[in-house]
Amino acid sequence: MLAHFPWLLPLSIGLHNLSNRLVRTLLTILGIILGVAVVLAVDITNQSTLASIHLTLDRAVGKAELLIIPRGEAETIAGELAEWVQDVSGVDVAAPDVHMRVFLANEDLSTEALWSASGFQLGRRFELHGIDPELDPQVRLYYLESGRMPTGSRYEVVTTKKHAQENKLSIGDDLVLATINGVERLEIVGLLQDEGVAAINSGEVGFTSLLVAQEILDLGDEIHEISVRVDPEIASQPSKLADLKKEIELRLGERARPVYPAARGDMVPRMLNAYQIGLSFFSVIAVFVGAFLIYNTFSMNIVERTREIGMYRAIGMSRAQVLWMVLLEASLLGLIGASLGAFVGVWLSRGLLVVMRGFLAEASQFILVSRESLSKSLGIGIAVTLLSALLPALHAANISPLEALRVQSRSTQRIRPAIWLAGILMLFSGYSGLYYLKWRSQFMVMAGSTSIFMLLFGAVMILPLMVFILERSSRWLPRIVYGNEGAIGSANVRRSVSRTTLTIACLMVSLVMIIGIGTVTYTFEEDIQHWVNSALGGDVFVASTDTLQNSFTNQLLSVPGIAAISPTRYLEVSMPASFAERSESKRDHLVYTAIDPVAFRKIGDMVFTTGKSNPEANWQALEAERAIFISTVVASEYQLEPGENLSLLTRRGLQDFQVVAVTSDFSNQGYVITGTYDNLERWFIESGVDRFTIATTATSSSQAVAEEIESRFGERNNLEIQTAETIKTSVTSLMDQAFQLFDVLTLVGVVIGTLGVINTLTMNVIERQREIGALRSIGMTKFQVVKMVLAESLAMGMMGCLYGLGFGYLISKTFVYALNVLSSYDVDYLFTPQPYLVSALIAMLVSQVAAVGPSWRAVRQNIIEAIKHE
């Protein structure tokens, strides 16, 4: 039959090859599996990371991206608007809300007694919300501890566990409200955990259905606000969100207006955007790594068979047949490997994510395997397999049978200059693509990712050039650790430059991942931490919902343990439309933060980003008429620099305020300018205090001071009192959670490195069976063979380490740079030695751990078998 179908011959030989060389076939398939799995796993991890970050932010600032509130003096908006907004395209959920502070009555007090005895002060103020039990959980986080949500028009309520415990209430009891219309009873049907909505009004909060609340509060069909949750696609893109807001604003006209939720602002979408970009870089690395692993194994497979292919050529196989044979094998392996890889990828990422169990509980709903990432990874698997088969196959088809059949294979291979020249070119274009070319904003992310890809690619391609230098600078280590066997082993890395290159590249890529992620994480963390520390400055913070008199400062000073007090007033100020045009979001209002510089500097300090060398001069300049500090966000949004003017609408007309310095201030999402109380009084005719920053004396605890203030003034002035410590702890824990999943990526990096080394060493050991047999036959002990393999691996580990650390440094700088360029979230690159030390350690450890299997393999084999045949 073969005689009639000559093209079948390569197929049958190909299949024969696969089954005959089972170990090699399995290793190759393993490589493809890993490649596909890595792409998929990182994609899934990325999605979960993003979901977790969303969740963390939602927890901190609420889920809704927009709020619809009444315009001007009005207190309510028409209830029908909720349904109406819901229909706007891009809006996922529009949840109506009414809320009101009410008083709670105890069962044993009659209403009359309550009203007559107390005036306003008897019960603690309780916040009652009327919500749609279906929609509201989609815009706010409800964590029901027990029971259920209220239904329909029944007089039912859920409240917090905290409130229930303090008032000895449980499910089935009634919550008794004192309203202007008399007493209302709502049956408690559910209790909330102390998270999400339960944090509103310090837990003094209850939720009933919209209809019931409207009836109790006598609102008719009116509501107070609508929380809007938009399409996630839009939510993570600040400019799209701004467009949607604009559109809703246009449609609503005079009836209501959309705003960014106070706590969320448009800083959150920008942060999400930055994260997404950061994660997409990791995806780029993953695609690179995946493609690379596959290329690695498959091309190795072909290179090893050079002799065999030469033999086929010698006995008359044509070039086309050789190509055909190799490609057939490749597609078969690609298909098998890629489909298995998809399974392994899902399994791997799930497994890794399960490690983060606490987090997973809520985020797990987001861990789905999207069709895109599945087809992407499968496509990459098969395409790269074919491609990486094609290149060596072409090469193999072109080699002379004589060369292939030499008894002794060449000890070293020549490096083709085309490769490293291309590598240098890639490095160069990747570099200039990032640092020099100005891309249009819609291409920026793609261009950035491509540039990073090119940098990685280039770094790998110039590796052959570096192998000798690297080997020379690394060889002392295996020699010291393993002696003479170490010298033999480390010399082995020069044997197959292409294979050594691939291993080092594997290690490098994994180190780059670790260092890149470590640095980005550290940079973010330090950035936030630094800001928190400087923004906090004091020890205790006292804020009030109503602006307090300036004289309240003196009252506070009477509390023992207080060393200094700095008052702050926040005032929303507007700028003329012409000025707002400068910003992409066309935002026309900022918060003017009035401070008393002397008091302020007693407690904390500003973080200046301009005039850092002489902060004293900045402070001096602020004392001038209409002088202000602006935040980095304002500086970049409105393209302002020190010395330039910012126009503001004041009570004395349009005025130019001179920027004297830029500060790193993220309060109010960074839309903040800082000036003196003097200027506040003169131009805005305002005074009062919204927030006090208090420094305690060295000997007193901030907790005690906070409690004392609460007991003296808390109730009466409706104060919210926090200590720096609790804020820091909560910020830190939020941050830790968000960054936790990056550790998973680090783990992926380690796995990649390990597998790369194992793969190469196993191949090396298989290929050198005869040689190892010969060494054993002339008296090398098993232990010495193990040492030799370990030394070879250590040499590669050391080389990968040197290269990886160097390139990791460059890439991590590039990451931060690209993040700054691509998102409007500014961070400074910060160097931290930790990921470098960890990487170095991992490289060495991985090289030794990964060598255990192959070296076991090397000593286990029978000497006679090894030396017997080719």
Place this chain on the structure above:
Amino acid sequence: MDMSAPTLQTIQLVKQYQMGSLFVEALKGVDLSIQAGEFVAIMGPSGSGKSTLLHLMGGLDKPTSGEVILAGKPLSQLNDYELARIRRLKVGFVFQFYNLIPTLTAAENIALPLLIDGVPLRRYRERLDELLELVNLSDRAQHKPDQLSGGQQQRVAIARAFVNQPEIVLADEPTGNLDTRSGTAILELLQRSRAELGATIVIVTHDPRAASYAQRVIFLRDGKIAKTLGSEGGEVSLKNIMAEMEALEA
């Protein structure tokens, strides 16, 4: 060491290979003793057990039963580490496919057993030069194996086998891969080494001309010694060897 005791002795050497449920008996009780300084050739049809015997003699493998006594030590009593030591210090191997380490130069390949032994190279500089001289490769000392011809590579392998002044050198078809001229050069080298370095040599070969260099030729057939030329039987000559071979293969 008692000079009259043989350098190598095998007693009722049996080697069985198990292939599934099938047992292949490659050696069926071989008694053999080789005196110090002897040059012995082992011949026999393909599959008769020549290589198996050589491997057992060099401690590369363990017999199913029987014993190999090398330099007065019964090999069956040694553990893996001690066997490796014996191979390193008492035995030299030469293979059909040279089995040199491609990353090392000719000189380094020769010195490899010393390297493995942890001996500082400079102490052996002289010996190395001597060996390079012997195998006529002084001008190729710094060449890598892939820069040497097959015959040159085999000469390196022979020099490596002699570097540790072994009690015995075992060669499995050392000329199998070489043309007649290179083969002759190798055999003359072996003979000269024996004379100059006072070693004992055992070669396995198919080539009657190669065997004729030996003082004694042992013929194997089906795992047993069928005939010996040299000591008791006939004289070692090309004619006798060819006749024996024909008889065995018939």
